[in-house]
Amino acid sequence: MASFLNAYVAPKKDIPRGAYLTTSTVVAISMIVVWCALSYGGLVRADFLPTPGAVIGAAVAGIDDGSLLVNTTVSVTEIMSGFVIASILSVPLGILMGSFKIVEAAIEPVTNFVRYLPVSALIPLLILWVGIDMSEKITVIFIGTFFQQLILIADVSRLVPQDLLDVSYTLGANRRTVVARVLIPATMPGVMDTLRVTLGWAWTYLVVAELVAANKGLGYFILNSMRGLFTEQIFLGIMVIGLLGLITDQIFKFLRNRLMPWAASS
Amino acid sequence: MLESVGLAAAKLRIEGVALRFVPKTGAPVTALERISLDVRDKEFSVIVGPSGCGKTSLLRLVAGLIEPTEGAIWLDDARVTGPGRDRGMVFQSYTLFPWLSVQRNVEFGLKLRGVPPDERRDIALRFIAQVGLDGFESHYPKQLSGGMMQRVALARALANDPSVLLMDEPFGALDSQTRSLMQELLLEIWQQSSKTVLFITHDIDESILLGDRVHVMTARPGRIKEMVEVDLPRPRTVDMLTSEAFMTLKRRIMHSIHEEAVRSFAVEEGGR
Numbered sequence: 001m002a003s004f005l006n007a008y009v010a011p012k013k014d015i016p017r018g019a020y021l022t023t024s025t026v027v028a029i030s031m032i033v034v035w036c037a038l039s040y041g042g043l044v045r046a047d048f049l050p051t052p053g054a055v056i057g058a059a060v061a062g063i064d065d066g067s068l069l070v071n072t073t074v075s076v077t078e079i080m081s082g083f084v085i086a087s088i089l090s091v092p093l094g095i096l097m098g099s100f101k102i103v104e105a106a107i108e109p110v111t112n113f114v115r116y117l118p119v120s121a122l123i124p125l126l127i128l129w130v131g132i133d134m135s136e137k138i139t140v141i142f143i144g145t146f147f148q149q150l151i152l153i154a155d156v157s158r159l160v161p162q163d164l165l166d167v168s169y170t171l172g173a174n175r176r177t178v179v180a181r182v183l184i185p186a187t188m189p190g191v192m193d194t195l196r197v198t199l200g201w202a203w204t205y206l207v208v209a210e211l212v213a214a215n216k217g218l219g220y221f222i223l224n225s226m227r228g229l230f231t232e233q234i235f236l237g238i239m240v241i242g243l244l245g246l247i248t249d250q251i252f253k254f255l256r257n258r259l260m261p262w263a264a265s266s
Numbered sequence: 267m268l269e270s271v272g273l274a275a276a277k278l279r280i281e282g283v284a285l286r287f288v289p290k291t292g293a294p295v296t297a298l299e300r301i302s303l304d305v306r307d308k309e310f311s312v313i314v315g316p317s318g319c320g321k322t323s324l325l326r327l328v329a330g331l332i333e334p335t336e337g338a339i340w341l342d343d344a345r346v347t348g349p350g351r352d353r354g355m356v357f358q359s360y361t362l363f364p365w366l367s368v369q370r371n372v373e374f375g376l377k378l379r380g381v382p383p384d385e386r387r388d389i390a391l392r393f394i395a396q397v398g399l400d401g402f403e404s405h406y407p408k409q410l411s412g413g414m415m416q417r418v419a420l421a422r423a424l425a426n427d428p429s430v431l432l433m434d435e436p437f438g439a440l441d442s443q444t445r446s447l448m449q450e451l452l453l454e455i456w457q458q459s460s461k462t463v464l465f466i467t468h469d470i471d472e473s474i475l476l477g478d479r480v481h482v483m484t485a486r487p488g489r490i491k492e493m494v495e496v497d498l499p500r501p502r503t504v505d506m507l508t509s510e511a512f513m514t515l516k517r518r519i520m521h522s523i524h525e526e527a528v529r530s531f532a533v534e535e536g537g538r
Binding site for chain 1: 326329330331349350351353354355357359361363364365366374375378379406407408419422423426428432
């Protein structure tokens with residue numbers, strides 16, 4: 001036992017793959033077992049903790065009447081619109097901000113102020129300015145991701161080694177070609193990583209976005225289920241959001257390795 | 267003008283160059299002062315000096331990546347005003363473009379000036395073969411060792427056919443065995459191509475083994491202390507490192523540098 005511990009708890013040392021998978025599986029199954037024991041065993045009230053069966057039932061019902069698909073589609077549309085608009089603006093601006101001091105001077109102070117404003121605090125203003133339809137939800141997602149992306153991508157751009165640009169000049173490049181053929185490609189792996197991380201954050205803003213005047217969407221679905229104490233539906237909504245977040249994350253990971261085989265893996 | 271014989275043969279002339287700058291915090295720094303030297307056509311010229319003597323700054327000045335506070339640099343009687351492909355450079359850090367294969371890295375400069383793809387490929391393959399990397403054309407830099415990356419960097423600089431090749435401690439990050447092999451490879455390539463080279467190092471052995479002339483630099487502010495003619499025969503090999511003639515030169519340069527290192531060390535420690 002002592003030697004087992006010695007071998008498996010050394011900092012930063014690899015452990016056998018079998019031991020790794022076993023540990024992951026045991027923990028995951030244990031959580032489900034504890035959940036089953038607490039809920040089926042009647043140790044916790046069903047209002048607080050639904051049984052796994054009840055959550056599956058809610059999923060089947062949601063699929064049957066089509067409401068789950070509608071809510072998911074609405075949420076995915078909101079997230080993707082907000083995220084894509086934010087990315088289209090933040091990627092070029094962030095790259096410029098990290099490499100051109102004049103752009104940094106213009107944008108960074110404002111960005112650093114705005115990104116610490118809680119998005120939820122801006123909602124009353126957004127309702128006033130944008131209204132209460134889908135564009136308000138998209139704006140919430142946009143604000144939640146754009147400023148974070150900007151700062152992270154500026155850092156990626158800042159970290160491109162000066163020597164990489166300098167060697168290009170000595171090979172005959174001018175400023176324009178250095179930006180187009182060296183600076184931008186050099187930032188791409190970091191940009192992909194930033195997009196991947198911030199897309200995860202975008203999902204966390206969903207419920208905030210659908211807090212006000214929503215009548216569709218997973219965030220709305222969760223809030224609405226709370227009013228009727230349909231705990232199994234709350235669980236379902238949370239799980240679907242978690243699952244979609246995981247799927248989009250994996251898609252990004254796959255794309256990065258596929259599009260940039262030359263980069264160190266993330 | 268009295269030195270017209272020397273000047274006529276000079277490929278690259280550094281004339282009374284000084285470099286001063288004001289850091290964001292602290293007092294103004296004089297990195298280089300009254301530097302004058304010339305590099306003859308087809309010469310292998312080496313600048314050796316202790317760390318922090320400003321030798322890298324001097325090379326970046328020649329490359330046109332920074333501007334001198336005083337003085338001027340002339341290449342083929344044209345004044346250097348900015349970077350250009352006539353002064354190819356190999357850096358100490360690994361500067362291959364990670365997103366390009368070995369071949370595309372070597373083709374980079376050729377592509378910039380619109381050399382057609384077929385011709386580009388032929389030139390690239392020739393230089394890749396010359397640095398002994400045939401078979402690695404489609405590898406990405408991350409798949410290469412440090413020594414291989416520096417060989418590609420050398421091929422990339424040479425493929426662009428610069429008028430002068432600037433090398434900033436290109437083997438500084440390599441282990442000593444790889445470094446010896448790289449020195450021999452560089453000597454061989456230089457002998458074939460008869461390029462003018464300005465090479466920077468803090469390694470005295472390296473400076474003597476490679477150079478026709480070695481310029482010894484002082485530290486803070488960097489000045490050229492003396493110039494040593496290396497009269498060892500060519501072609502040179504690493505066996506020469508133990509010869510009597512080599513040792514004599516080494517003692518002389520070592521003594522010169524040691525004096526300087528002690529002085530700058532004392533200044534640094536005293537400044538604390």
